[in-house]
Amino acid sequence: MDALNNLALGFSVAFDPMNLLYVFIGVVVGTAIGVLPGLGPTATIALLLPVTLTLDPTAAVILLAGIYYGSMYGGTITSVLLRLPGEAASVVTTFDGYQMARQGRAGPALGISAIGSFVGGTVSVIGLVLLAPVLADAALAFGPPAFVALMVLGLFLVTSLGTGSTIKALCMAAVGLLLSAIGQDLVTGKPRFTFGQTSLFDGLDFVAVSMGLFGVGEILYNLEQTEKVQAFTSKIKNIWPSRKDLKDSSGAIARGSVLGFFIGILPGGGGVLSSLASYAMEKRRAKDPSRFGHGAIEGVAGPETANNASSTSGFIPLLVLGIPSNVVLALLFGALLVHGITPGPQMMTNHPEVFWGVIASMFIGNLMLLALNIPLVGFFVQMLRIRAGILVTFAVLVVMVGVFSISNDVFDMWVVLVFGIIGWIMKKTGFDPGPLVLAFVLGPILESSVRQSLLLSGGSFTIFVTDPISLTIFIALGAGVILGFVGRGRRRLVANKQEKVAAE
């Protein structure tokens, strides 16, 4: 079989001792970077890219890819422990992960994430080997109108997150969309709401906004309520996921793997959507959806798995079509170009050792990450025993410096500070930052796809009906909304009854 021969070649490359070392360094640095709030994979790979120029191309890409998926593991840790999501996909993890940590179940949350990420990553690598060329072409069918439909779907999913009321979520989503409109207009190039600030031309940085709203906002809130900080750190129930935890999340992990794999292939912005979709799916399937947002383990397992699966399958458009679907993959694209290798249809034939070597290294890398992360869970959980004041102080400083390193701009530090204040006030007034931050991510893709669609169709909205994918998604969405209303009405009745009982 061809795939097997190729894979054998890949493994012979990946098992080269030097390459093994680079996989290892990659995943270790990735994990470490993911743990440092503010310093995400984008900043790190950008910083390390020049160094890899001295390596041979396979080693360079193996190393950088290792950092990328390693940081996906690492990013979970801060989301769970400190509610500091360093990238869009882990925003979803904060909902139940952080709640689990507050209930003393940080260990199981981190453990199940590591296991889920491993499964998701591995499933995705297998899918990559077997299905890459077929799927890459299929993904191209997703044009601007299909993306509009996907983003609208994403926004609907956003409002189903968290525990607050729907109207509050909608309101915050509107704020997020508005904030994402800041910066240069994609189509006309006009600066919008930039108030003459050059730093605002590219818009607000996601990491700065999310670190401010979630992390700093949460820290400020906790500082205001001293007693809670103390209570939070004292109890750590168990470090490993129990058998029940594993059983509860196995379905979520299986579904997350498949969902993440397919969403990740779409050119442009799979990551957030995959974790969002997985969360929404788990919440919908659950017998008691009200547990979500209060520490449901499936709400951590599913999205984390989907996130990792999609970050691996994101390599399909890069390696097969030469299309980087996110910023990190764009950096890897550049790294390959510098080495004289053009990612794209000819890469498989011209540089099979790089292509299959990188894929095989991902197998090994995921295994290493699992081996690395399981013992580390215990270690990171111990971090919660550090006195809150010390932990929080250092976290704030690392966040500040981390966001500076995104584009070496002091402006981003002010952004963190301002959004920290907003996040604090939101927390006090019962608003969830999740919908805001996720709408902030989806907004620009939605806007540009809408405008591209309208340009393509000459201003006619029929394009959303004539495009088969967009039509399918919109129909499904419509059906979902109607069913959702019916379901919610029923659930509310039940909930009201329960509340009455509980009140007595």
Next chain:
Amino acid sequence: MFTNRARSQWPRVIPIILLLVGVAAMIGAYQLSLGQLNQPGAGLWPFIVGAFLTLTAAVLFFVQDPSECEQWNRRALGIVAGLASLGLFIVLFQMIGFLIPAFLMLALWLKTFGEEPWRLAVPLAVAGAVVMHFLFVVALGVPFPKDIVVTLFSALGV
């Protein structure tokens, strides 16, 4: 703000602020030119979003449940002081580099929010500032603003 009446009413301020932001966004977007559907202008999308925000904020004003909100207390003033110190950190960071502002910020926060004694706060702050300097500047090569401490040391030939 601390009178009784204001206490129960203050959360109502939030939808009003959001409403004003929405209206301001619509006005700003209108000035950016809305264009037409086959030739959408820069302002069309922000205008739609602004309208959406205005609408949701208006609904929120009437349905908001003030009991979800927490009251202000004296400790909030401490938080404001903490925020001011962070602002000062950013300003100083830009002027004199990382090490001194980082030390000051760490020491202050450890002492006030962490309620650690000085004999622990000061060494921790020194260690934290130095370790982070090495991590970000030396290891990762992040170009921090020129640091007066580093300049001083290199001038002394250390």
Next chain:
Amino acid sequence: MNKKIARTAGVFASVGIMSAAVVGCGNTAGAQSGAGYPSEKIRFIIPYAAGGPTDVTARALAPCLGKELGQSVVAENVAGGSGALGMQKLISSKADGYTVAIVSTGMTVLTPLVNGLDYSKEDITPIGVISHVPMNLVVGKDSPYKDAKAFIAAAKANPGKLNVGVSGASTPQAIELQRLEEQYGVDITVVPFDGSAGATTALLGGHADAAFINDAPEVSDRIEDGSFKALAVSSEERQKHLPDTPTLVELGYPDLTLAVTTYALAGPAGLPEEATSKLAGSLETCLKDSKTVEIIGERFVPEKFDDAETLKGILDEGATVYKTMLKK
């Protein structure tokens, strides 16, 4: 408790050491070596993020420049505002030859005009051209348009119906297509995508009729394997690897030659003569270095070195055209 603090510190320290092991020491300051320029390390600003074409070109050049000048040339990405942040950083640094940048016509001339920024080409000292990257007008392999003539005829017959993807709004190539419409009455709809990759995706998926994108290796690969067809190139002369593809000039649009990304080396305004000539000399030598040229792209590097004067001419022409275009 102290033990735990020590442990946390340990995490931070070990992360530092691990990263240091990977990074090595890129920041060793150049030793003071005798008099004259350059006597210390040179900062090389790249106004775009790592990994993009600007970055690739600059990174390819930096080591050779360093070797020629006898000082390390430290590349630094200052991304943001379509190159504006990096440009402003360059302009605000001391004009002593220790800060240079890779610049393009877009960021020097177009960006300040579009965004109403208060810098212009007068704020930099041009040193020399690194490369000229032309644009290709390409269609998919199943496109009904066999050549440029057929495409343009179709565009004229159905005004506004043909969609051409470009890598972004307010890029030189988008403006060039606008000029095609305004000066020559070829009414096509320009659809800006997110970078060349976005435009390529749209063309491959059949969502756009054509794309007007950089002649980057990933595009020429596709032309070679037949999945794209090149209808026209934007350079003044035909491209060596596409001998059968006419230029826009040949097709009857003599002044549509601005859709070429020119990468150049520049310093802040008022660079001392010694520094300028030394940098220009090193650049000229480096553009003959086979390893450097291979990464930048052999066909993009001009055969004869384009000096500061030529570069100035290119920037002036761009400025004139863009000013009149954007006034409308």
